[in-house]
Structure formats: structure tokens, C-alpha cells
Amino acid sequence: MARKKKKMPGLNTSSTADISFMLLIFFLVTTSMDTDMGLARRLPQPPDPDQEDAQIDVKERNVLNVRINAAGNLMCNHEYIDVSELRARAKEFIKNEANSPTLPEKHEVDIDILGRCYITDKHVISVQTDRGTPYAAYFQVQNELVAAYNELREEVSKEKFGRSYANLKEEEKVAIRKYYPQKISEAEPKNYGGN
Amino acid sequence: MPEMNTSSLPDLIFTILFFFMMVTTMREVTLKVKFTVPQGTELEKLEKKSVVSFIYVGPPTDALRAQMGSGTRIQLNDRYAEPREVMDFVAAERQGMMNQAEQVISIKADQYTQMGYITDIKEVLRKSWALRINYSATHRN
Numbered sequence: 117m118a119r120k121k122k123k124m125p126g127l128n129t130s131s132t133a134d135i136s137f138m139l140l141i142f143f144l145v146t147t148s149m150d151t152d153m154g155l156a157r158r159l160p161q162p163p164d165p166d167q168e169d170a171q172i173d174v175k176e177r178n179v180l181n182v183r184i185n186a187a188g189n190l191m192c193n194h195e196y197i198d199v200s201e202l203r204a205r206a207k208e209f210i211k212n213e214a215n216s217p218t219l220p221e222k223h224e225v226d227i228d229i230l231g232r233c234y235i236t237d238k239h240v241i242s243v244q245t246d247r248g249t250p251y252a253a254y255f256q257v258q259n260e261l262v263a264a265y266n267e268l269r270e271e272v273s274k275e276k277f278g279r280s281y282a283n284l285k286e287e288e289k290v291a292i293r294k295y296y297p298q299k300i301s302e303a304e305p306k307n308y309g310g311n
Numbered sequence: 312m313p314e315m316n317t318s319s320l321p322d323l324i325f326t327i328l329f330f331f332m333m334v335t336t337m338r339e340v341t342l343k344v345k346f347t348v349p350q351g352t353e354l355e356k357l358e359k360k361s362v363v364s365f366i367y368v369g370p371p372t373d374a375l376r377a378q379m380g381s382g383t384r385i386q387l388n389d390r391y392a393e394p395r396e397v398m399d400f401v402a403a404e405r406q407g408m409m410n411q412a413e414q415v416i417s418i419k420a421d422q423y424t425q426m427g428y429i430t431d432i433k434e435v436l437r438k439s440w441a442l443r444i445n446y447s448a449t450h451r452n
Contacts, residue, residue, distance in 0.1 A: 129318060129321065130317065132320075132321035133317070133320040133321045133324055135321075136321050136324040136325050136328055137324055139328050140324060140327055140328045140331065143328065143331045143332055144331060151356055151357070152356070152357040152363070152417065152447060153354040153355070153356055153357070153447070153448060153449065153450060154354055154355065154357060154417055154445035154446050154447040154448050155351055155353060155354055155355070155445065155446040155448055156355050156415075156443070156444075156445050157444050157445070157446065158442055158443055158444070159433060159436060159437050159441075159442040159443075159444060160437065160442075161437070161440075161442065162437045162438050162440065184426075245426045245430070246426065247425060247426060247427030247430070248425050248426070248427065249425065249426040250422065250423055250424070250425065250426070251349065251420050251421065251422055251423065251424040251425070251426060251429055252349045252422035252423065254426050254429070255349040255351060255422070255446055255448065256349070256351070258446070259351040259352060259353055259448075262353040263352060263353045266353055302433075
């Protein structure tokens with residue numbers, strides 16, 4: 117009698133593909149692919165309660181006052197301006213190319229890699245909002261100010277290194293950031309736009 | 312004609328499945344506020360999802376408006392909260408983080424929110440030493 121070779125029947129796996137497809141679709145539905153984007157900012161450290169209010173004297177020429185009222189209107193120093201003008205204003209202010217006496221004072225500062233530079237290290241951009249200011253108006257102002265810094269950094273990076281800021285090495289980026297330090301201060305909100 | 316061998320098809324699909332599990336994040340909370348974030352040009356990507364916590368600000372969703380009204384609300388996790396509760400929220404979120412110094416708070420606020428709410432939140436964040444924040448936005452062309 118010829119022994120019949122017993123063959124174990126294979127497990128039918130044809131539906132495994134369907135099962136994994138179902139899992140795949142479940143994940144596709146429940147997850148959100150969108151990468152979150154946003155404007156990164158850094159808040160100042162909380163005030164020290166033990167410390168007396170240290171009045172930091174800032175010369176008037178070193179400050180760019182940006183005020184936004186409850187209607188979302190923008191005031192830069194003492195003029196009403198449109199948000200679209202703010203970037204150019206801020207750039208002019210931060211750079212002070214002609215060393216004008218009405219724009220921030222310049223100091224000689226030693227920066228690694230770049231050497232001795234003549235920069236406006238004491239400038240401050242002060243953003244003041246009203247409690248009723250729409251968030252979008254505030255966001256646009258922040259966006260324009262960051263854009264001004266980014267453009268200036270890009271310019272100086274092209275000038276000194278001949279490359280775009282994004283392609284610089286980390287220590288070169290640090291040097292550029294020292295050349296144009298981001299100084300945006302936010303004062304306590306006031307109720308001056310009417311509510 | 313021999314039948315095509317489909318035994319490796321499940322493996323293939325599993326690979327795709329794992330890929331999606333890697334690159335996506337689960338939607339963690341049910342939104343109770345609706346918001347349209349502002350548009351900007353100088354945006355950065357939120358790289359490390361593990362250190363990011365979200366604060367949602369906006370009016371209640373249409374379904375909840377009848378109960379809650381249409382005033383601006385702050386949502387932390389799955390419920391509405393007051394600005395002062397942000398401090399506990401930040402501390403709780405920080406607990407589970409590997410590198411707590413890198414904690415980022417992303418504020419997803421509706422563009423018509425009044426700045427008063429945002430400033431209150433920012434003050435509390437400052438007090439709780441959560442200094443790295445991110446104003447969530449979409450890209451404008």
C-alpha cells in the first residue's frame with residue numbers, strides 16, 4: 117500500500133489583506149496628517165516678587181512703540197500706519213543704516229566669526245495691545261516684526277557669508293542672531309481703545 | 312495560467328499601515344470650541360510633537376452654543392476652563408514629558424478673539440514658566 121503523503125492544509129490567509137486594509141483605513145480616518153505650523157515666540161521670565169520694580173531706562177530713540185487699539189488700528193510711534201508698512205518701518209528702525217540720531221544708537225560689539233560690528237544692540241520694539249484688540253491684528257503685527265528680523269538676518273548673512281541664513285552652520289547662525297537680536301517686548305495691556 | 316501569489320499582500324499593507332501609524336498623531340481631544348487660526352508668513356513647524364500641549368480658544372461649537380452661549384471660551388483637554396486653570400494644565404502636561412525644559416505651548420486661537428483672553432493666558436503661562444509658546448497659524452501665500 118503506497119503511503120499517501122498527508123498534506124497539512126495551509127491556513128487560508130486571503131482575508132488578512134482585507135483585515136489590514138480595514139486597520140489602515142481606520143488609522144487614516146482617525147488621524148490628522150496636517151503638520152502644525154505656527155509663529156514661535158518666547159515669553160519673558162516671570163517678574164521676581166522679591167525684587168523692586170527696576171525701572172530700566174530706555175532712551176526714547178531706542179524704542180519703537182507699536183500700539184494696536186480695539187479696532188485693530190495700528191500706531192507706530194506717533195503715526196497711524198497700515199500693517200503693510202510695518203515691516204519696512206521695523207527694518208529701518210532695527211538697521212539704522214545712516215546712523216540717524218532719531219533711530220536707535222549703535223555700539224561697537226565683538227561678535228565671534230563676524231568680528232567687530234557696529235550694531236543697534238539696545239533697540240527695543242514695544243508692542244502694546246488693548247484688551248479688545250482682535251487676535252488677528254496682533255498676530256499680523258508679530259508676524260511682520262518677525263519677518264523684518266528674518267529679512268535683515270537674511271541680508272547680513274548673504275553679505276557676510278554669501279549664503280542664505282537657512283544654509284549657515286549653527287555657530288554662524290548664532291553670530292547672525294547676535295548681530296540682529298530679536299527684541300520685541302510686550303507691555304501689559306491697557307484699556308485705551310475703548311471697549 | 313498559474314494564479315498570482317498574493318501571500319505577501321498582507322505584509323505589504325501592514326507596512327503601509329505602520330507607516331501611517333508613525334507619521335500621524337491621534338486626534339486627542341474633541342474640540343468644543345471652533346476657531347479659524349490667523350494666517351502668517353513666518354511660520355515654523357512644530358517639530359517635536361511629544362513636548363507640545365495645545366490650548367484652544369474660541370467660541371463654543373454650534374452644537375454647544377445653546378447651552379454655553381457664544382462668548383469666547385478656553386478649552387484645556389476635554390473641557391472648558393478658566394485662565395487660572397492653565398497653570399495646573401501646564402504642570403500636568405509637563406509631568407509626562409521626557410525633556411521638560413523644551414515644553415512648548417501651542418495656542419490655537421480664533422482670529423476674532425479679543426486679546427484680553429490671550430494676554431491672560433500668556434500671563435499665567437509666564438507664571439508657570441512655560442515660556443516657549445507658539446501661535447498656531449496657517450500659511451498665507
